[in-house]
Amino acid sequence: MPVITYRQALHDAFAEELARDENVFLMGEEVAQYNGAYKVTEGLWKQFGDKRVIDTPISEAAFLGLGVGAAMMGLRPVVELMFWSFAYVGLDQIINNAGCIRYMSGGLINVPMVIRGPANGGTNVGATHSHTPENFLANTPGLKVVCPATPYDAKGLMISSIRDNDTVCFMENTLLYGDLGEVPEGSYTIPLGVADVKREGLDVSLIAHGRAVLTCLAAAEILAAEHGIEAEVVDLRSIRPLDEETILNSVAKTHRAVLVDENKPFCGVSSQIAALLAEQAFDDLDAPVLRVTALDAPAIYSMPLEKLQLPDAQAVVAKVLSSF
Amino acid sequence: MASSLSLPTKPKESASGASETPDWSADRFNASLKPAEKIGFLREMLRIRRFEQQALKHYNNGSMGGFLHLYIGQESVAVGTASLMNGHDEIITAYRDHGHALAVGMGMNECMAELFGKATGCSKGKGGSMHFFAPDKHYWGGHGIVGGQVPLGLGLAFALKYKGIKGCAVAFLGDGAVNQGVVSETLNMAALFELPLVIVIENNGYSMGTSLARSSAVNGSLAKRAEGFCVDWSTCGGFDLYELRANLGAVMEKARTEFLPHVLEVATYRYYGHSVADANAKKYRSPEEIERYKADFDPINLWEKQLLSENVITREAIDAIDAEAKAEAAAAADFAIESPFPTPGSIFEDIYHEVDHQTEAGRTGRHFFSE
Numbered sequence: 001m002p003v004i005t006y007r008q009a010l011h012d013a014f015a016e017e018l019a020r021d022e023n024v025f026l027m028g029e030e031v032a033q034y035n036g037a038y039k040v041t042e043g044l045w046k047q048f049g050d051k052r053v054i055d056t057p058i059s060e061a062a063f064l065g066l067g068v069g070a071a072m073m074g075l076r077p078v079v080e081l082m083f084w085s086f087a088y089v090g091l092d093q094i095i096n097n098a099g100c101i102r103y104m105s106g107g108l109i110n111v112p113m114v115i116r117g118p119a120n121g122g123t124n125v126g127a128t129h130s131h132t133p134e135n136f137l138a139n140t141p142g143l144k145v146v147c148p149a150t151p152y153d154a155k156g157l158m159i160s161s162i163r164d165n166d167t168v169c170f171m172e173n174t175l176l177y178g179d180l181g182e183v184p185e186g187s188y189t190i191p192l193g194v195a196d197v198k199r200e201g202l203d204v205s206l207i208a209h210g211r212a213v214l215t216c217l218a219a220a221e222i223l224a225a226e227h228g229i230e231a232e233v234v235d236l237r238s239i240r241p242l243d244e245e246t247i248l249n250s251v252a253k254t255h256r257a258v259l260v261d262e263n264k265p266f267c268g269v270s271s272q273i274a275a276l277l278a279e280q281a282f283d284d285l286d287a288p289v290l291r292v293t294a295l296d297a298p299a300i301y302s303m304p305l306e307k308l309q310l311p312d313a314q315a316v317v318a319k320v321l322s323s324f
Numbered sequence: 325m326a327s328s329l330s331l332p333t334k335p336k337e338s339a340s341g342a343s344e345t346p347d348w349s350a351d352r353f354n355a356s357l358k359p360a361e362k363i364g365f366l367r368e369m370l371r372i373r374r375f376e377q378q379a380l381k382h383y384n385n386g387s388m389g390g391f392l393h394l395y396i397g398q399e400s401v402a403v404g405t406a407s408l409m410n411g412h413d414e415i416i417t418a419y420r421d422h423g424h425a426l427a428v429g430m431g432m433n434e435c436m437a438e439l440f441g442k443a444t445g446c447s448k449g450k451g452g453s454m455h456f457f458a459p460d461k462h463y464w465g466g467h468g469i470v471g472g473q474v475p476l477g478l479g480l481a482f483a484l485k486y487k488g489i490k491g492c493a494v495a496f497l498g499d500g501a502v503n504q505g506v507v508s509e510t511l512n513m514a515a516l517f518e519l520p521l522v523i524v525i526e527n528n529g530y531s532m533g534t535s536l537a538r539s540s541a542v543n544g545s546l547a548k549r550a551e552g553f554c555v556d557w558s559t560c561g562g563f564d565l566y567e568l569r570a571n572l573g574a575v576m577e578k579a580r581t582e583f584l585p586h587v588l589e590v591a592t593y594r595y596y597g598h599s600v601a602d603a604n605a606k607k608y609r610s611p612e613e614i615e616r617y618k619a620d621f622d623p624i625n626l627w628e629k630q631l632l633s634e635n636v637i638t639r640e641a642i643d644a645i646d647a648e649a650k651a652e653a654a655a656a657a658d659f660a661i662e663s664p665f666p667t668p669g670s671i672f673e674d675i676y677h678e679v680d681h682q683t684e685a686g687r688t689g690r691h692f693f694s695e
Contacts, residue, residue: 069479193689241689
């Protein structure tokens with residue numbers, strides 16, 4: 001199976017969907033002639049031309065709104081945000097329009113749009129460029145939220161998201177764009193709402209999404225090698241819809257859960273998972289649900305401290321050990 | 325403190341600088357109108373007014389809640405616009421949306437029931453007064469956040485051009501919404517991408533309780549701001565249907581054929597408050613001002629006089645049309661009152677297309693998180 005980067009996997013998803021469906025178009029800042037700020041769309045403008053791959057001015061609210069309007073008319077916009085942090089100037093369009101129009105029209109309208117871009121800290125750019133809005137966008141019924149961790153998942157989830165008839169907020173990670181992984185040739189889909197057990201284990205469930213999944217996998221290796229603890233790693237892949245069954249099955253098996261989340265702890269994704277476990281897995285648990293999250297402060301700029309602010313494998317190992 | 329502001333009934337300035345008033349009835353968009361069409365416009369304006377007066381009655385007696393942003397006084401703008409749509413044109417507006425909805429052909433029953441929050445409402449009781457939609461009639465709402473609908477209009481225009489459809493998108497907004505940043509972003513992108521977008525500013529003089537003089541640093545025309553984005557602009561009075569049709573017809577045609585945006589500012593006036601809940605509707609402007617508009621610039625009165633002078637209709641016929649409109653509105657209220665509320669189960673419907681249609685994508689994972 002070919003080994004390609006997370007970036008290439010996304011790129012291939014776009015190229016295949018642009019070729020398959022003439023209603024799909026890409027739009028965003030620097031996506032066309034510049035080849036993408038993070039080179040995810042490299043070469044697509046040359047391949048598909050001005051109509052299908054479109055550079056925009058720095059006007060997130062307007063081009064997000066354009067995407068909603070075009071999607072209402074049956075097009076399938078894939079709108080890039082250079083950073084998900086920049087969505088904050090266009091949240092009215094995402095939440096009030098993309099998120100609510102179907103409901104407020106009594107189901108007369110749907111908005112088949114993908115809004116995508118990186119949403120991560122850890123890149124030494126300070127708080128305004130390091131936001132992770134998956135928790136509060138998932139708090140809007142009407143929106144879907146997807147956070148892939150691997151090249152394989154990135155491609156299959158992106159194709160599903162483009163074909164989905166609802167608005168999908170697709171959150172990538174600049175620290176993962178260069179990661180390599182096996183990706184089959186040709187088109188394939190991964191359903192939204194299906195978690196993936198990335199590592200099987202009997203002793204503790206590590207539940208995460210996005211880059212934190214990789215942190216969990218690294219921690220699991222340390223736990224196995226140094227402590228004889230076999231951790232199961234559950235990758236949520238999509239936050240909404242959420243695959244509760246896989247989470248609950250895993251915890252029923254291991255009887256312990258440690259939630260690892262680069263999102264902030266207060267009202268974060270891990271808070272939702274903790275609530276789920278309290279409500280539905282109480283009798284399965286041999287220990288309290290524990291969390292390792294981003295430290296609850298704006299993303300700090302200073303590089304050594306920034307590394308401390310996000311979960312790392314050692315922090316996960318320590319938290320798991322405290323559970324036994 | 326009552327405002328002494330004298331609102332324009334004609335544009336203060338125009339892009340062309342023309343000062344003489346043309347004979348709008350002879351304009352090419354009006355000259356070929358048949359008597360039945362002219363009478364139809366009157367019927368539509370009367371239907372909007374009687375619908376809203378009926379709604380107001382039930383709002384005031386507590387039968388419905390929400391906001392109720394009445395369009396009364398501005399009916400000519402929505403009716404004139406709908407009369408110019410060519411079957412491929414798309415329109416979108418803000419929260420003062422009842423007039424546009426009825427003008428494009430939505431039924432009084434579904435609209436009234438929506439105000440009452442009933443299951444038979446156009447949005448099944450999920451949208452309310454500010455959120456009427458009829459995509460089958462090229463009507464994309466009905467939007468509650470000031471200015472938020474304008475980039476959606478940009479998207480409608482984008483989709484028309486993308487699909488090669490010879491239509492235009494007409495996006496309505498009020499004078500207050502012009503101050504939202506996203507409107508400026510939209511103007512720039514419409515010009516940059518050469519999109520068939522007609523932005524119609526329905527300038528009724530007040531953004532809620534703030535007069536134009538207190539909300540815009542630009543004197544005179546709001547449409548003139550378009551110059552800063554290389555977008556053509558013009559102004560017209562909105563009280564006379566002929567004038568509105570002549571001006572809007574020309575810019576819609578230009579948008580369709582040349583793929584160029586345009587901003588048209590229409591002078592109009594609302595008799596009621598920003599919404600019915602606007603307790604100061606007669607404090608930020610004088611009662612005399614309101615009465616002057618009712619007496620001299622009421623679009624329905626003006627149109628009735630026009631049609632009488634053309635011998636297109638008789639007073640008796642007008643009265644009969646008005647009686648029909650009142651009866652239709654009263655029947656719509658009865659329909660709404662007798663209609664059921666939505667079922668509790670419907671709270672979780674119409675959120676995700678994939679769930680509603682029980683596709684594979686709608687069945688995987690948990691979408692809703694209530695008990």
